[in-house]
Amino acid sequence: MVGTSPVGLHRVIEPVGVLPQAAQRLDSRPEIGPDEVRVRVERLNLDAASFRQLADKHGGDGAAVRTEVLEIIRTRGKMHNPVTGSGGMLIGTVEEVGPDSPLGLKPGDRVATLVSLTLTPLAVADGLADWDGRSEQVPCAGHAILFGRSIAAVLPDDLDPQLSLAVLDVCGAPALTGRVVRRYDRPVTVAVIGGAGKSGSLSLAAARRAGAVRTVGVVPTDAERERLAAAGLADEVALADARDPVALAAAVGAALGGPADVTVVCVDVPGCEHGAVLSTAEGGTVIFFSMATSFAAAALGAEGLAADVTMLIGNGYVPGHAAYALELLRGEPAVRRLFEARLAAD
Template sequence: MMETVATRGKQHNPVTGSGGMLLGRVAQIAPLADGKVARVHEGLSVGDRVATLVSLSLTPLRLDGITAVRAESAQLDVSGQAVLFESGSLVKLPHDMPERLALAVLDVAGAAPQVARLVKPEMTSVLVLGGGGKSGILCAAEARRKLGPSTGARRVIAVESYPRYADELRALGICDAVLGIDARDPVAMRRAVLEANDGREVDVTFSCVNVPDTEMAAVMATRDRGIVYFFAMSTSFTKAALGAEGVSKDVDLMIGNGYAEDHAAHTLAMMHEFPAIRALFETRYG
């Protein structure tokens, strides 16, 4: 990472193309050309603890050193400086939440609000690939809220191949089925989804996996005129588009956008509304 930042001037992962986000303390707030403060910086003061809501692949960075590597939560403690532009979103850290929990939650803050927008009352089934990860759990929880309590005909189905995460997701009780299927096997996954959904393809699929070659699984499990939303940066949109064409699937393919209006507030509020999820995230990332 030190080499990446030194070479590229930012944390632009050469493998995934993504960069994550950061927590830091405001060192300086520069005025705009007209002397005013940018809207995104209103209410902030020097010394405030903030979290960035824009990828570090877009954020100018200087790293002076890495003081801790937290592999379990995929977090690092570093010393350095970052430059945040007027167009880059950030949020003051909440006082009622541990910083590491806030970092984990805000890293995927755009996921749940997109679910809230895309899952409609007339829909009956939602599929989440990578359902046991941070974004996957939040997507499943939001889908459950939008569909309402499980009635047998309104289902939230998740796919999670990592046994521990699958068990933790089942324990939350927000999914009607958690399938321990490798999403890189589209035929096996489609069969499992059909079995879990009374032989029907799902209305909308959210792909939150962090591995490549899962595009066809998402496409093949979704009904014609349904929606496939790729939140994962590991997605090959060439594979998704040409794959859908190759199997004659008339689905809307959507590129995940990590920004949605008020997405930080929406996602932080979920930590109060779903205490079991907060407790799980605190165990994993806090």
């Protein structure tokens, strides 16, 4: 393969001229160009919003979910949910490295990709036969292609690969949360909507480490409230439906004594934008770290509320984010217990 692009333009089949993430279809052939890397795929991790949408669509029918995921990959040459617009990430073993690849990988490295499956050429060879369609983590045999500007992390030897995959899937959330909290020149309060989930629990730990004076984790069920309270990752745990703006703002206000300076949205359902804005103090910051977020709803909702807040969309990348998230997992036993319990339940 000649004339490769470091951002993968040469892999776009249609429409020509767009980047791989925006493409309808990618070329997933295994032959690599001089700056590409081919990975033998072992496991996919579907992002939470995508998996929830598929599971809800098919009423929890795992076989139907598996069939649709296979069809998406077959027709698009990547895992790119057409409804949520999101994908996930993968782990695997490096098979071949082009001579001009700048990624620093070598054959035999076990890696996790830190770029979305929505822009990663992917082919499945086993029909996902070992996946029951009922969990975000998908055992898989196939191959994927990394570009010159892709990002991947070599998996650490001291952690179970499935645990590493779960952490690295959301590693941008705690890194961005910590960065935002540290930028304030005063102690701030932080609300994490979806605090008992993967990105939520890591974001709570990151906020505390970054100097947040008080934190609240907001969850939708009594079971999650008990789980997060037992973990001790938040100063307060509040129960509220994030899709109910008034109830969410009231819950955050009661827990913190007023709206939060920083609100982090980590839930995987749509309709949480207005509640997040309403829960945030004037001059505060809202971080939307969910693929279910609607930019229009967030922007127009804030305008309609006359809310003077800065809104950030977490793009999943902050320099050093993978190492930071893994260090949080190692250094925060409560976070690790939550992740391991989630994996056991799946």
